[in-house]
Amino acid sequence: MRITLAILMTIIALTGCVSRSINDVRSSGDKVMLESSRNVDEVSQCILFKWQNKQDIFGGVFGATMQPLPRGNTIYVDGNAFIADVTKKSANTTQVKLYLINLRNGWVDLTKTCL
DSSP states (O other): OHHHHHHHHHHHHHHHHHOOOHHHHHHHSEEEEEEESSOHHHHHHHHHHHHHHOBOTTSOBOOOEEEEETTEEEEEOGGGSEEEEEEEEETTEEEEEEEESOSOTTHHHHHHTTO
């Protein structure tokens, strides 16, 4: 009984650590600012496609999703560990704000291929 309870408590604790809200990651994660001369929709669709096809160390995909933002889009992966806010900065400039739990695993370089 104690072992089952300990396992259950560990699972609950780990689930709470893995899943953060988008706003939590925006306020506490690493931030990277990028710019592109491509339009918001082109950059957003490219990031969505690249992130949907990125595989984790076990070969599974991350499950990227896009939702509208004022003047742009937010792209995020399941668990909100990686978020990109893509917005129109000026007439010829699109701004990409990346919010990441950590800068490892090539997410910045992958995103730069869409600029």
